[in-house]
Amino acid sequence: MPPPVSPSGAVSGQGRRRDPEALLEAARAGDKGALGRLLSLVERGGEPARQVGRLTFAPSAQVDQVVGITGAPGSGKSTLTDQLISAAAAGGAGVGVLAVDPSSPFSGGAILGDRVRMQRHTLDEGVFIRSMASRGHLGGLAAAAPEAIRVLAAAGLSLVLVETVGVGQVEIEVAGATDTTMVVVTPGWGDAIQASKAGLLEVADVFVVNKADRDGAAQTGRDLENMLDLNSSTSAWRPPVVMTTATTGDGIDGLWDQVREHRAYLDSTGERQRRREARLVAEMNRLLVHLLERDIRALAGSDRYEATRADLLAWRVDPFQAATRLLAGTPVP
């Protein structure tokens, strides 16, 4: 059991409000406001984010399970997430929820309406819900999400649900930050095929056919099973297809069982550790690319860049020659 996170924030001194160490201490003691501010620091990037990153990077700061919930808009992910919070909290876990909106430059944004559905949990002890955007974070959301998960872990939460809006590259990248990825589809012709085309077949650990009380739910389930039959994956885990009706809670317990089953599978095969290591290395590689891109932007103001640009526009060097020349003298920090 993690230390409970209390709904009312503990009083923290004004001067300590932005000091990461003090914030982390307060968050550990159950101050939700402090936890929120730590996540804001991560989102905004820069040296404070780096400091939070160093503070929360420790073997102890690992949550028990990170569950991704992804799927097309309108598939009922938020209501499903809401139900899963209840299921997880009933099992005694401290639950953190990150609602990731890649389309909005500001936290909340387009999905604030959806968030309202989770409001009934916002004052619960041991439940922390946060809409997340990337703001200034180097590498955007894909890079910010794993850091945010480590912050939640450092604050003592043992289960993290990451809900992403939409089906796209960012979702697949964010899915890469989770232990268990749940892909939500709704009944209807082509939905299952859409999920497959978007590359979700490859990232799904559990399929959910939500709104299962609607026409065509059984067919959508069969479509998914057929696609899984054709899948060439050599994994010993075959993603189960679970039917749910999130609005009534039907099927949620069974879904939660499958999520925990996947957790046990990951552990028993050593896959959990392998995934976590692969994720850390991917995170490092991504930051490396972003740091290099930052260097290029810095380079763009230099005399050398301007001289090369002038040579290019005067047809003296072609774009490849120009790029090669610039790279040959790239200043590295």
Add this chain to the structure above:
Amino acid sequence: MPPPVSPSGAVSGQGRRRDPEALLEAARAGDKGALGRLLSLVERGGEPARQVGRLTFAPSAQVDQVVGITGAPGSGKSTLTDQLISAAAAGGAGVGVLAVDPSSPFSGGAILGDRVRMQRHTLDEGVFIRSMASRGHLGGLAAAAPEAIRVLAAAGLSLVLVETVGVGQVEIEVAGATDTTMVVVTPGWGDAIQASKAGLLEVADVFVVNKADRDGAAQTGRDLENMLDLNSSTSAWRPPVVMTTATTGDGIDGLWDQVREHRAYLDSTGERQRRREARLVAEMNRLLVHLLERDIRALAGSDRYEATRADLLAWRVDPFQAATRLLAGTPVP
């Protein structure tokens, strides 16, 4: 008038088949096979592509107008392109067509069926049609397209049509390589809005409502005009909305007039030169990023990388610290 490109390739010696200089000479003399091989070299990347790039990078190798044709699958782009070939060729221009398929790793691929519709022009003098993919090109299609356009220009063609399949990031990048971007929509609720959401409102110089004989065409035209009313662009050029029925040829002459009108606008305002310069610099920057990424992949096999990776997995450095450390010693060519 460019030197005509003859349908039957001139005879070139076996030994010279892959020498870029000889191929370019033959292409200039009207050998379509040689022109095709030059484009294959560009697609495949590597040193031969670089050599072609240097050979064709010259002030003389500029076409009169590059026209992008983009829009959702099924909007009739290929038939429209076919009609535009006729309109352009009637005006005396040598026409090159690049059909860009980002989804296929091989030239042709999924859009070969569409290409059939253009077959009636493939044997025309002064018309060269090519499906294009990126294969091994550093930077993919977005980088290969401007190089391919320079090859067509060096071969003496004065007008290039670039047709892209689908509506996505690649299309928007390819649109960046053109002087005039035509966005094709079809009648139907939401089509115009889709185009707007996909960012096409920002890149469109001319809107085409194709299949204008169908129900809802006038409404789709009004939707586009309304969106243009709301657009905050400060450009003196307001994209015209042209109704066409490509299958019958209705509206094609009017469309072609608007395309040429945009060409005159670009010239008179100096915008044409500014766009071309901005494109060259963007091309250089993109190559710079790709070269750096190539360096990172090379780094991944090094002892230093492995040591840093080990420190990361042992919790001794966090991902950011690891990336910073690796970058500090990145070998630059």
